[in-house]
Amino acid sequence: MIPNSFIQKITDIVGESHVEHSESARMAYSYDATPNFQSKPDLVVSPKNTEEISQIVKACGEHQVPIVPRGSGTNLAAGTTPTQGGVVLLFNRLDEILEIDEENLTITVQPGVITKTICDTVEEKGLFYPPDPSSMKISTIGGNINENSGGLRGLKYGVTKDYILALEVVLPNGEIIRTGGKLAKDVAGYDLTKLLVGSEGTLGIITEATLKLIPKPEAKQTLLAIYKSIDQASQTVSRIIANKMTPATLEFMDQKTIKAVEEFSHLGLPTDAEAVLLIEQDGPPLVVERDIERIAALCKQEGAIDVQTAQSETEADRLREGRRAALSAIARLSPTTILEDATVPRSEIAPMVQEINRIAEKHNVNIATFGHAGDGNLHPTCMTDARNQDEMERVEKAFEEIFAYAIHFGGTITGEHGVGEMKSPYLAWKVGNAGLDVMKNIKAAFDPLNIMNPGKMFAKETRKRIIL
Amino acid sequence: MIPNSFIQKITDIVGESHVEHSESARMAYSYDATPNFQSKPDLVVSPKNTEEISQIVKACGEHQVPIVPRGSGTNLAAGTTPTQGGVVLLFNRLDEILEIDEENLTITVQPGVITKTICDTVEEKGLFYPPDPSSMKISTIGGNINENSGGLRGLKYGVTKDYILALEVVLPNGEIIRTGGKLAKDVAGYDLTKLLVGSEGTLGIITEATLKLIPKPEAKQTLLAIYKSIDQASQTVSRIIANKMTPATLEFMDQKTIKAVEEFSHLGLPTDAEAVLLIEQDGPPLVVERDIERIAALCKQEGAIDVQTAQSETEADRLREGRRAALSAIARLSPTTILEDATVPRSEIAPMVQEINRIAEKHNVNIATFGHAGDGNLHPTCMTDARNQDEMERVEKAFEEIFAYAIHFGGTITGEHGVGEMKSPYLAWKVGNAGLDVMKNIKAAFDPLNIMNPGKMFAKETRKRIIL
Numbered sequence: 019m020i021p022n023s024f025i026q027k028i029t030d031i032v033g034e035s036h037v038e039h040s041e042s043a044r045m046a047y048s049y050d051a052t053p054n055f056q057s058k059p060d061l062v063v064s065p066k067n068t069e070e071i072s073q074i075v076k077a078c079g080e081h082q083v084p085i086v087p088r089g090s091g092t093n094l095a096a097g098t099t100p101t102q103g104g105v106v107l108l109f110n111r112l113d114e115i116l117e118i119d120e121e122n123l124t125i126t127v128q129p130g131v132i133t134k135t136i137c138d139t140v141e142e143k144g145l146f147y148p149p150d151p152s153s154m155k156i157s158t159i160g161g162n163i164n165e166n167s168g169g170l171r172g173l174k175y176g177v178t179k180d181y182i183l184a185l186e187v188v189l190p191n192g193e194i195i196r197t198g199g200k201l202a203k204d205v206a207g208y209d210l211t212k213l214l215v216g217s218e219g220t221l222g223i224i225t226e227a228t229l230k231l232i233p234k235p236e237a238k239q240t241l242l243a244i245y246k247s248i249d250q251a252s253q254t255v256s257r258i259i260a261n262k263m264t265p266a267t268l269e270f271m272d273q274k275t276i277k278a279v280e281e282f283s284h285l286g287l288p289t290d291a292e293a294v295l296l297i298e299q300d301g302p303p304l305v306v307e308r309d310i311e312r313i314a315a316l317c318k319q320e321g322a323i324d325v326q327t328a329q330s331e332t333e334a335d336r337l338r339e340g341r342r343a344a345l346s347a348i349a350r351l352s353p354t355t356i357l358e359d360a361t362v363p364r365s366e367i368a369p370m371v372q373e374i375n376r377i378a379e380k381h382n383v384n385i386a387t388f389g390h391a392g393d394g395n396l397h398p399t400c401m402t403d404a405r406n407q408d409e410m411e412r413v414e415k416a417f418e419e420i421f422a423y424a425i426h427f428g429g430t431i432t433g434e435h436g437v438g439e440m441k442s443p444y445l446a447w448k449v450g451n452a453g454l455d456v457m458k459n460i461k462a463a464f465d466p467l468n469i470m471n472p473g474k475m476f477a478k479e480t481r482k483r484i485i486l
Numbered sequence: 487m488i489p490n491s492f493i494q495k496i497t498d499i500v501g502e503s504h505v506e507h508s509e510s511a512r513m514a515y516s517y518d519a520t521p522n523f524q525s526k527p528d529l530v531v532s533p534k535n536t537e538e539i540s541q542i543v544k545a546c547g548e549h550q551v552p553i554v555p556r557g558s559g560t561n562l563a564a565g566t567t568p569t570q571g572g573v574v575l576l577f578n579r580l581d582e583i584l585e586i587d588e589e590n591l592t593i594t595v596q597p598g599v600i601t602k603t604i605c606d607t608v609e610e611k612g613l614f615y616p617p618d619p620s621s622m623k624i625s626t627i628g629g630n631i632n633e634n635s636g637g638l639r640g641l642k643y644g645v646t647k648d649y650i651l652a653l654e655v656v657l658p659n660g661e662i663i664r665t666g667g668k669l670a671k672d673v674a675g676y677d678l679t680k681l682l683v684g685s686e687g688t689l690g691i692i693t694e695a696t697l698k699l700i701p702k703p704e705a706k707q708t709l710l711a712i713y714k715s716i717d718q719a720s721q722t723v724s725r726i727i728a729n730k731m732t733p734a735t736l737e738f739m740d741q742k743t744i745k746a747v748e749e750f751s752h753l754g755l756p757t758d759a760e761a762v763l764l765i766e767q768d769g770p771p772l773v774v775e776r777d778i779e780r781i782a783a784l785c786k787q788e789g790a791i792d793v794q795t796a797q798s799e800t801e802a803d804r805l806r807e808g809r810r811a812a813l814s815a816i817a818r819l820s821p822t823t824i825l826e827d828a829t830v831p832r833s834e835i836a837p838m839v840q841e842i843n844r845i846a847e848k849h850n851v852n853i854a855t856f857g858h859a860g861d862g863n864l865h866p867t868c869m870t871d872a873r874n875q876d877e878m879e880r881v882e883k884a885f886e887e888i889f890a891y892a893i894h895f896g897g898t899i900t901g902e903h904g905v906g907e908m909k910s911p912y913l914a915w916k917v918g919n920a921g922l923d924v925m926k927n928i929k930a931a932f933d934p935l936n937i938m939n940p941g942k943m944f945a946k947e948t949r950k951r952i953i954l
Contacts, residue, residue: 082596121724121833144730168671177671178679180648193920200831202861203645203901205684206909206916207943208925212647216673225765233730256589262612262701302773363668365589381603393670433671441674448674452661457676463927475675 020060020104024081028063028105029368031073036111038062047088047106048099051153052440053226053354053404055096059086060108066111068186068194068225075223076192078105084087084472087219089129089161092153094357095438097165097218101473107223109160115139115186116226122200123231124183129160129224133167136229144432146234148175152345166216168434173392175232177434179215186226187214190465200228213460218436219471221464236298239310240334243295244324246271246289251293254320255391258297259364261316265310267298268392269341272371275348275386275399275473279340282347287340287395291323295391296341297335316417345399351386352401358417360424361395361433373423374398381416383409395433421447442477488572492549496531496573499541504579506530515556515574516567519621520908521822521872523564524833527554527574534579536662536693539933543691543937544660546573555687556566557597557629560621562825563906565633569941575691577628583607584694590668591699592651597628597692601635604697614702616643619902620813631692634684636902641736641860642768643700645902647683654694654946655682658933668696681928686904689932693701703768706734707778708802711763711785712756712792715824716740719761720836722788723859726765727832729779729784735766736860737809740839743816743854743867747808750815755808759791764809766802795840812856813867820852820869826885828892829863829901841891842866851877863901891916910945 029037038044044058060083065071075369078085084104100106109130113135117126118140125147133154137147150169151157157167163185168177184198187210198204198211214221245251255268271279271294280287287294295317299309310327316323328334349355362370371387374396378385389396398420402413421431421444431437431444446454458476461468497505506512512526528551533539546553550574559566568574570906577598585594586608593608593615601622605615618637619625625635631653636645652666657676666672666679682689723736739747739762748755755762763785767777778795785793796802817823830838839855842864846853857864866888870881874952889899899905900914914922926944929936 119831119833120728122831123727153555166677168673172670179677189920189924193514193923195918195921195924197917197921199898199900201829201896201898202640203829203858203863204898205634205636205900205902205904206898206907207921208689208928209634209647209680209684210917210921212677216677221676233732259591260588264701274774302770302776304772305770307493308770351887360587361669361671365587390671395671419701428667428669430667430669430672430674432673433669434673436673437675445675449665450663452657453663453665453675453678455661456657456663456678459931460676460928463931464924 020081020083024077024083025061027077028061028074031070031077032063032065036064040427050091050093052094052098052099052438053356053437055099055101057099057101057103059100060103062106062108064090064108068188071107071223071225072187072192072194074105075188075190078469079190079192079467081212082467082469084469087157087160087164087472090156092157092161092347092436093165094435095432096440097436097438097474099439101439109158110227118143119200123300124200124228125231125460126228127159128226129158129163131159133157133159133162140231143236145231147181147229147231149178149181159227160224163215163227164217164219165344165436168255168395170267170390171271171396172390174264179212182211183214183230184225184228185211185214185224187224189222190467190470198228201352220461220474221470237303238298238300238305239306239309240328240337241297241314242326242337243297243322244291245293245322246291247321248293249368250321250372251295253366254295254322254369255367256318257316257320258313261312263313265297265313265392266300267296268390269296270367270391271344271388272386275344275388278351278386279343282350283339283343285336285340294340296338303417316341340453341388348386348399348401352403354402354404356400356402356413358398358420359395359433359435360398360420360429360431362424362427362429364392364394364403366427366429367391367394367396370396370423370427374420377416377419381412383413383416385416394429437475439474442475445475445477488549488551492545492551493529496529496542498661499538499545500531504532514943516717518559518561518564518566520562520564520567520906523567523569523907525567525569525571527568528571530574530576532576532579536656538655539575539691539693540660540662542573542575543656543658545939547659547935550935550937552937554939555628555632555691557626558624560625561906562631562903563635563900564908565904565906565942567907569907577626580693587668588610589827592668592696593699594694594696595627596629596694597626599627601625601630603788609702610701611698612702613699615649615697615699617646617649618916628692631683631695632662632685633904636863638735638737638858640750640858642732647680649698650679650683651693651698652696653682653692655690655692657690658935658938666696685843686906686942688929689938703812705771706766706768707774709765709778709782709804710794710805711765711790712759714759714788715789716761716839717836719763722763722785722839723832723835725783725784725788729780729790731781733765733781733860734768735764736858737764738835738859739809739812739856742853743812743856746815746819746854747811750818751802751807751811753808762808766804788919809856816854816867817870820871822870822872824868824870824881826866826888827863827901827903828866828888828897828899830892830895830897832860832862833894834897835859835862835864838864838891838895838907842888845884845887849880851881851884853884862897905943907942910943913943913945
């Protein structure tokens with residue numbers, strides 16, 4: 019238990035009404051969107067500004083109390099669960115858009131701003147913030163930055179990291195630094211901005227960010243292609259790239275996902291189809307039209323049994339509906355849904371999906387796969403029941419094998435969700451022991467007392483291992 | 487002096503013919519492209535592979551001998567000078583293109599490959615590697631990665647860092663790690679790839695890199711606009727961005743540069759013009775044509791006295807000639823040329839150029855300015871004589887003020903050249919003392935013995951300071 023003197027110190031910093039330690043408050047912040055990683059914090063604190071955060075961090079350092087920064091808690095890798103207790107730090111009072119700079123094409127925000135609010139705000143001015151994680155309607159930009167969130171537009175536009183130009187950060191020693199600037203080019207020292215983005219709250223607390231914007235694409239078109247064979251879908255993806263086109267969206271659903279979606283949404287998808295591709299292109303109208311025509315032709319050449327091109331925004335919405343509903347459609351089929359993000363080079367999608375299906379069968383677990391075919395970021399999603407201990411063990415074994423195969427194919431254990439506590443046993447598989455040592459040394463260089471989101475990213479000694 | 491036992495150890499690793507310690511070899515590698523930072527190494531070593539490099543690094547660690555990795559030595563910030571002696575490590579025997587992967591749009595190379603060789607090789611396949619530092623005909627990709635090199639296409643396409651997907655690196659302890667992959671999305675742990683790119687050889691030795699490629703733009707057009715007033719040129723840049731266009735090239739020359747270029751190349755540029763903009767757009771032909779027409783109209787609206795649009799590749803070459811000749815034209819006017827790269831947000835280019843002119847006059851030094859207007863990366867270039875001690879002191883004072891103003895305008899001390907030894911006294915101005923401490927801690931975490939390119943990036947205690 020943390021001492022009363024610490025609680026008093028924090029209360030003095032933020033004021034009584036911004037510190038909670040009731041049972042209900044502690045319960046409310048004991049979990050994030052990841053099943054099976056619940057643990058109550060000691061305090062839930064809502065600071066108003068950077069100076070207060072600096073003081074809180076200093077107090078936590080003095081008392082060796084863990085701090086877990088938390089946006090909306092949509093994290094899927096147990097990255098924002100207070101598994102060692104301590105302080106959950108909320109950003110609900112740091113939710114302002116500070117500046118939109120139309121000359122330098124930047125927006126400067128506090129970490130508690132909702133991602134979609136940023137997108138909507140800049141689109142009104144003809145500008146565009148591309149990263150679009152599925153949780154964007156509720157996730158905060160601070161959470162996105164901590165996790166380096168991806169999304170559907172990754173292939174063409176990149177991920178959160180590609181759009182973070184500058185940060186204000188409270189370091190684990192309480193010092194406040196500013197990194198980067200409204201600059202496309204800056205090589206003054208090590209790139210702390212890009213090191214901090216995706217560091218999962220383990221190196222510091224982000225209190226302000228300047229984001230790069232681009233002009234909003236003038237037009238967009240949407241196409242849906244249905245395949246009997248997953249190889250044909252995969253071949254289509256390869257041919258699109260080989261033909262020097264980079265679609266804005268290139269999404270994939272496998273047969274199990276198609277079945278779940280069709281039962282849920284009744285969109286008329288043939289449930290014997292092995293794969294569906296949802297493809298969108300944006301840009302100048304003439305280019306969009308040309309690319310969509312070419313892509314439709316390629317889909318047909320590769321054997322798609324149906325290719326639908328939207329003629330209106332309403333039709334486009336209908337075509338997107340299936341992919342958009344995928345997670346909900348799968349989630350309603352079982353008490354617990356485990357959504358993973360093993361990622362492979364684009365060329366390895368078909369063999370990877372085949373391995374996932376083989377592994378699911380071997381361990382007798384139910385896995386549907388959808389995801390971002392353009393950038394190889396797959397979402398094998400397991401329908402299970404967290405109360406069934408025997409099944410959960412098989413699920414873990416299956417995902418272990420999936421991670422191992424992702425690495426075997428030149429991929430990674432996590433494309434966009436982060437390592438968190440959940441995937442920390444597998445990090446060494448991707449980065450090697452020497453790489454892991456480097457990362458631990460970086461962590462210790464920033465945070466020698468290990469107060470910033472401890473237990474995340476780096477596993478305890480008791481790692482799980484499998485032999486393939 | 488390094489002991490003979492160390493020389494013998496290195497010779498045993500790479501073979502007699504790949505170790506040089508003659509006076510002439512030591513002299514040849516005693517400097518890079520930066521004036522006034524000459525210092526002889528003890529040994530010049532040319533390893534053949536990663537394993538040899540690992541062994542060399544381990545030997546250097548045991549004997550506490552500095553290692554300076556060096557590509558072609560085109561560095562402009564004394565980043566590749568062996569200012570503390572030791573081993574200069576060459577990559578001339580690691581110069582192979584290992585793979586071009588047309589499915590995943592990547593190229594994998596050894597560090598000694600010439601940058602332009604990469605560009606030419608992939609363009610033959612209809613692909614494109616955008617970073618184009620001015621030295622690309624002789625610089626190596628390893629040097630570009632160490633320095634995070636920029637170039638003319640930064641505004642639209644970004645810099646070297648944006649195209650490095652994966653690295654093989656020998657750490658200062660001799661361990662070999664692999665970072666990243668052929669992946670657009672990878673959040674497995676801290677982003678070592680992006681930390682290593684631009685780390686100026688202070689954190690490890692890059693022995694292999696996988697680069698991201700994009701489809702080659704189908705068409706390109708070139709335009710030159712001449713202005714009586716620098717404000718009109720700057721206003722044109724703002725209007726192009728405000729009109730949601732992102733040119734591939736948006737280059738600027740001031741009056742002194744125009745005069746030098748005209749005396750050198752006789753292109754018919756009016757020497758009373760205060761500014762010239764060279765603007766290029768690339769992409770699908772219809773978009774290029776539309777953008778160039780719109781940009782030409784904007785140039786005229788903002789008061790350009792002459793706007794020339796190339797009707798052929800020969801004409802485009804003629805328009806590019808002035809900007810391309812800028813450095814040579816300036817360099818022939820004095821014994822010593824000091825080319826800097828203070829960078830500001832795009833909106834601050836006009837006030838920054840005015841400050842540069844005021845500062846040059848105040849210190850009675852001769853500075854011409856050209857550079858990348860689109861991304862605010864200016865090249866104030868001083869014509870001087872390194873043998874004139876009095877003038878060199880005034881030059882240093884002038885650049886100190888220029889760096890300070892760049893930071894005042896929200897910019898940085900270096901946009902694309904790196905900190906090296908030359909700009910290390912100024913790094914704290916940009917990143918603050920707390921930021922500098924973080925960087926030093928990262929350096930110590932990687933390289934506790936400080937053998938990797940020591941003395942670079944972090945200044946000795948005796949820093950220069952000025953009061954503005």
